[in-house]
Amino acid sequence: MKRSFKARLYLHVILIAIVVIWANRVIAQYFLTDQLEARIHHEMGVALTTCSEHFEDRDAFLSCFKAIEKGSLFSNISDFYVLCDGAKRAEKSGVTPACQTLLTNDDFWRSDAVLNQGQLVLSHGLVDQQDWYAVRFQNRLQGPEIWLKGHQIDELMLRVWALRDRNTIYVLPTLLGMLLLLTLYLTHVMLKPITLIQNNMSKLTANTLDRSTILQAPFREFEALVQVFDDLRIRLSDSFTKARRFASDASHELRTPLTILRGNVERLIHDLPMGSDAQIRMRSMSDEVERLIEITEKLLLLSRADANSLMQDSTDLNLSDLLTQLIKDAHSFQSNLKITSAIAPNVIWRCDKTLVRQLVQNLYANAVHYNQSPGWVHFCLTQGEGRFQLTIENSAKDIPVDLSERAFDRFYRGDASHARQVDGLGLGLSICLEVAKLHEATLSLSVTEKQTVVATLSGPLSRPD
Amino acid sequence: MKLIQKRMVDLKILLIEDEGKIAEFVIKGLSAAGYDVTHVDDGELGLAAVLAGAHDLVILDVMLPKLNGFDLLRQARIAGMTTPVIILSAKVDLPDRLMGFEMGADDYLPKPFFVEEMVARIKAVMQRKIPEQVQQISLSHLTLDVVSHKVQWFDVTAVLSQREFSLLAFLMRSPGHIFSRQQILKHVWEINFDPETNVVDVCVRRIKRKLERGSNGHASPIESVRGVGYRLRLEA
Numbered sequence: 001m002k003r004s005f006k007a008r009l010y011l012h013v014i015l016i017a018i019v020v021i022w023a024n025r026v027i028a029q030y031f032l033t034d035q036l037e038a039r040i041h042h043e044m045g046v047a048l049t050t051c052s053e054h055f056e057d058r059d060a061f062l063s064c065f066k067a068i069e070k071g072s073l074f075s076n077i078s079d080f081y082v083l084c085d086g087a088k089r090a091e092k093s094g095v096t097p098a099c100q101t102l103l104t105n106d107d108f109w110r111s112d113a114v115l116n117q118g119q120l121v122l123s124h125g126l127v128d129q130q131d132w133y134a135v136r137f138q139n140r141l142q143g144p145e146i147w148l149k150g151h152q153i154d155e156l157m158l159r160v161w162a163l164r165d166r167n168t169i170y171v172l173p174t175l176l177g178m179l180l181l182l183t184l185y186l187t188h189v190m191l192k193p194i195t196l197i198q199n200n201m202s203k204l205t206a207n208t209l210d211r212s213t214i215l216q217a218p219f220r221e222f223e224a225l226v227q228v229f230d231d232l233r234i235r236l237s238d239s240f241t242k243a244r245r246f247a248s249d250a251s252h253e254l255r256t257p258l259t260i261l262r263g264n265v266e267r268l269i270h271d272l273p274m275g276s277d278a279q280i281r282m283r284s285m286s287d288e289v290e291r292l293i294e295i296t297e298k299l300l301l302l303s304r305a306d307a308n309s310l311m312q313d314s315t316d317l318n319l320s321d322l323l324t325q326l327i328k329d330a331h332s333f334q335s336n337l338k339i340t341s342a343i344a345p346n347v348i349w350r351c352d353k354t355l356v357r358q359l360v361q362n363l364y365a366n367a368v369h370y371n372q373s374p375g376w377v378h379f380c381l382t383q384g385e386g387r388f389q390l391t392i393e394n395s396a397k398d399i400p401v402d403l404s405e406r407a408f409d410r411f412y413r414g415d416a417s418h419a420r421q422v423d424g425l426g427l428g429l430s431i432c433l434e435v436a437k438l439h440e441a442t443l444s445l446s447v448t449e450k451q452t453v454v455a456t457l458s459g460p461l462s463r464p465d
Numbered sequence: 466m467k468l469i470q471k472r473m474v475d476l477k478i479l480l481i482e483d484e485g486k487i488a489e490f491v492i493k494g495l496s497a498a499g500y501d502v503t504h505v506d507d508g509e510l511g512l513a514a515v516l517a518g519a520h521d522l523v524i525l526d527v528m529l530p531k532l533n534g535f536d537l538l539r540q541a542r543i544a545g546m547t548t549p550v551i552i553l554s555a556k557v558d559l560p561d562r563l564m565g566f567e568m569g570a571d572d573y574l575p576k577p578f579f580v581e582e583m584v585a586r587i588k589a590v591m592q593r594k595i596p597e598q599v600q601q602i603s604l605s606h607l608t609l610d611v612v613s614h615k616v617q618w619f620d621v622t623a624v625l626s627q628r629e630f631s632l633l634a635f636l637m638r639s640p641g642h643i644f645s646r647q648q649i650l651k652h653v654w655e656i657n658f659d660p661e662t663n664v665v666d667v668c669v670r671r672i673k674r675k676l677e678r679g680s681n682g683h684a685s686p687i688e689s690v691r692g693v694g695y696r697l698r699l700e701a
Contacts, residue, residue, distance in 0.1 A: 255555035259577035263490035280692035333662035
């Protein structure tokens with residue numbers, strides 16, 4: 001089975017959505033981290049400038065800061081601020097052990113320091129293998145400094161990212177669903193013009209190919225595509241016209257010399273001494289001329305069928321009568337064949353009498369030619385549910401294995417050694433098939449388990465108007 | 466019936482056909498059947514000859530130089546020409562045949578044809594023009610009743626079966642012409658394949674037997690020509 005275009009489109013949309021979500025996550029994280037770091041520095045600066053008078057009392061300081069930065073994300077980690085009094089840098093007493101190390105580390109301030117608003121210095125770096133953020137006044141003598149361990153920020157960030165990811169998991173199905181709906185709608189919109197063109201083209205048949213107005217592009221963007229199909233249609237139409245003209249021209253060009261040939265041969269037969277050898281030879285030549293005419297007629301009929309220009313002169317034909325007459329004749333033709341029949345009366349088929357007569361005769365001729373001696377032929381005609389079915393079954397010997405598949409091939413004559421004994425071209429059954437198709441009937445040939453051959457013709461019954 | 470035959474033989478036929486070789490054997494064949502044939506080989510001359518009105522029947526080819534057969538016929542019919550016309554054409558498709566009849570043709574004979582077939586069509590067309598219903602076909606001592614299928618040969622009267630009647634009527638339509646078995650099968654049995662049968666010989670033998678029985682030594686009018694076929698003797 002062919003892959004579905006829609007399914008392929010859905011898969012692509014889902015893959016693209018996943019890539020976009022993942023890329024968004026990585027990029028956002030990268031930029032957000034920078035922004036959050038800047039933000040924490042800013043807040044630490046605010047804390048330093050606004051609440052430095054409460055520096056001695058940690059609780060008072062935090063209350064002051066939290067009152068200012070109410071609702072801020074980083075006020076949550078202000079509890080982890082390490083407050084150091086820089087004025088006591090030189091003193092050993094009264095300074096916490098943590099501040100002791102931090103205050104004396106000058107490399108830290110030299111590594112990544114940024115001057116902010118002219119009075120604050122912000123920096124970020126390593127002290128004793130640990131990541132720190134810090135802020136102080138430009139004038140170090142003013143003293144107070146705020147320090148914060150980097151991993152406190154990282155933990156906060158991780159909590160934020162976890163929250164965001166959880167949120168994404170809840171949103172994702174809705175997002176994908178909406179994407180699929182969007183894809184469905186887009187597919188519909190995109191496929192619609194193609195469906196319109198397809199509908200237009202499906203109305204084209206061999207007989208309507210030359211109607212140039214039928215193919216139209218529904219939108220400007222599809223004009224090139226329709227143009228390609230239209231060119232194809234025109235080329236096809238030309239080919240059909242040529243094929244039709246060939247059948248008609250060939251018909252005319254062949255018939256005239258055949259008429260002359262036949263006319264003169266018949267004339268000569270008449271003029272030659274009665275019963276002379278020359279007359280006998282001329283008769284055998286006349287037989288060959290008849291054969292030539294027959295071949296020409298058959299080939300022309302097939303070429304007309306191929307060019308779709310086989311016309312039918314439809315009238316109601318009593319198939320039962322036609323078969324009854326044929327069976328009656330068959331009794332007198334073949335004494336070595338047992339002819340049996342079961343013919344339903346008054347089976348009426350609306351068809352071209354000449355073509356159908358040829359069809360039935362060809363089927364019968366085949367049943368006789370490829371029979372055994374003594375052998376039998378059984379005709380059966382039934383009708384029901386608006387259709388009739390005609391089967392002609394015959395005994396046979398040495399049935400070729402590929403008979404059912406190849407019987408309708410042109411110039412197929414079954415087993416070569418047997419075919420040589422039979423006077424025929426191998427065109428009869430292909431003509432039958434074309435005639436059946438023309439009348440919306442079906443024709444098949446099968447070999448039964450009892451080694452008999454059955455030709456089955458089934459077609460619509462004529463509806464009384 | 467005799468009267469019809471006499472009138473048939475006196476017929477003046479105009480043949481409009483540009484293919485010289487076809488015209489040649491048609492003229493020979495029709496002359497042999499006793500008709501008086503005039504031949505022209507292009508459309509314009511043909512139209513002039515048709516309008517001159519000196520003919521009893523026109524045989525008209527379609528593909529003609531200067532003026533094609535269909536146009537010729539249409540113009541002639543518009544001008545009031547009522548002479549029966551048989552169209553002769555290599556175009557055998559239904560639309561062409563219908564076109565012929567629409568233009569006012571009385572019959573349409575597709576190529577390739579037998580001259581005998583043409584003679585039969587001429588007779589049929591002329592009989593349609595003559596309102597008498599043909600009951601019998603006669604040829605000197607041989608008379609065939611179309612309705613009862615009774616045949617009379619000198620003093621012998623016999624009833625023929627459907628096929629025997631068709632076969633004898635077919636031969637009587639072209640006396641003297643030799644038909645092969647295949648040709649007889651095609652015209653009498655209407656089959657276009659070789660059924661590997663001697664049904665024609667059997668049928669001819671049956672007719673001969675019926676006619677010769679008690680005919681005071683008159684040989685049957687059907688003659689077998691060895692290796693060639695069967696014909697109705699002219700002197701029959």
